[in-house]
Amino acid sequence: MAELIDGKKISTEIKDEVKAKVAALKEEGVEITLAVIQVGADPASSVYVRNKKNACAYTGINSLSYELPEETTEEELLALIDKLNADEKVNGILVQLPVPKHINEDSIIKRISPDKDVDGFHPESVGRLSIGERGFVSCTPAGVIQLLKRSDVKIEGAECVVIGRSNIVGKPMAMLLIRENGTVTVCHSRTKDLREVTKRADILVVAIGKPKMIDASYIKEGATVIDVGIHRNEDNKLCGDVDFESASAVAGKITPVPGGVGPMTIAMLMNNCLEAGLMQNGR
Numbered sequence: 001m002a003e004l005i006d007g008k009k010i011s012t013e014i015k016d017e018v019k020a021k022v023a024a025l026k027e028e029g030v031e032i033t034l035a036v037i038q039v040g041a042d043p044a045s046s047v048y049v050r051n052k053k054n055a056c057a058y059t060g061i062n063s064l065s066y067e068l069p070e071e072t073t074e075e076e077l078l079a080l081i082d083k084l085n086a087d088e089k090v091n092g093i094l095v096q097l098p099v100p101k102h103i104n105e106d107s108i109i110k111r112i113s114p115d116k117d118v119d120g121f122h123p124e125s126v127g128r129l130s131i132g133e134r135g136f137v138s139c140t141p142a143g144v145i146q147l148l149k150r151s152d153v154k155i156e157g158a159e160c161v162v163i164g165r166s167n168i169v170g171k172p173m174a175m176l177l178i179r180e181n182g183t184v185t186v187c188h189s190r191t192k193d194l195r196e197v198t199k200r201a202d203i204l205v206v207a208i209g210k211p212k213m214i215d216a217s218y219i220k221e222g223a224t225v226i227d228v229g230i231h232r233n234e235d236n237k238l239c240g241d242v243d244f245e246s247a248s249a250v251a252g253k254i255t256p257v258p259g260g261v262g263p264m265t266i267a268m269l270m271n272n273c274l275e276a277g278l279m280q281n282g283r
């Protein structure tokens with residue numbers, strides 16, 4: 001039976017580290033502030049926004065909340081971002097995605113100053129990651145790296161397979177694993193024989209968006225399996241892209257859903273806010 005990788009515990013460790021650093025900065029008169037913008041009242045987005053604000057309160061980061069009506073125009077949202085970009089008291093800006101359909105997501109992502117891009121979605125942040133420069137990294141894949149490191153999973157030299165090539169998970173995940181000296185293969189919907197590839201993996205990161213698709217037959221004995229997926233099943237219970245019961249009989253280490261990657265995303269957002277404060281204060 002696979003060993004559980006405890007994302008709840010590891011995310012609390014990270015938030016506590018951020019909290020200590022934020023408190024030390026406060027002693028020197030430096031405060032850190034995150035502006036969170038939500039357009040519309042999508043219930044799932046409201047939960048994410050609330051969790052982010054709670055994490056700010058926990059770590060001592062100030063949070064400014066902008067809850068805009070569904071009918072907000074793209075121009076109005078861009079104007080608010082411009083205002084926050086210019087505000088020296090604001091270190092990080094986050095627009096909760098998805099935004100309503102009449103607003104172009106790309107324009108919003110690109111308008112946030114790269115210096116305040118705590119989600120790590122701006123093309124400049126993505127470029128910095130790919131050439132190995134200091135900058136903001138997308139929170140979910142950054143969280144996966146911390147889960148691996150803090151569970152003593154060796155990335156260097158390991159065969160790493162990522163299923164999924166999205167801009168916010170799959171691609172940055174691959175870049176980060178390369179940075180950690182893993183040998184990386186990325187699979188997607190056009191991959192010919194998925195099982196044949198995933199069975200080679202020492203570390204398998206699954207970000208497909210298909211409930212319980214990956215069972216034991218895709219996994220090498222003893223491999224580490226990281227499940228990024230998050231879904232609600234017929235009984236309204238959370239599950240991942242991995243069939244946990246089947247996979248945990250073969251894997252060496254595995255993340256559960258809930259309690260695996262999910263809590264890490266917010267912990268890494270707090271870390272990015274800290275990083276924003278440090279960079280903007282020349283440290």
Ligand code: NDP
Nearest residue numbers: 140164165166169188189207208209228229230261262265
């Ligand atoms: P996307 O839908 O953007 O990407 C899914 C990827 O999986 C695509 O690259 C797609 O390939 C690939 N894919 C789809 N079907 C198959 C298949 N049958 N075989 C191989 N590859 C396939 O999803 P995201 O990256 O945004 O998210 C992935 C999962 O992670 C979702 O369940 C999401 O809810 C979850 N998530 C969780 C977060 C957390 O905090 N825990 C944060 C972000 C996401 P192609 O490119 O060819 O279409």
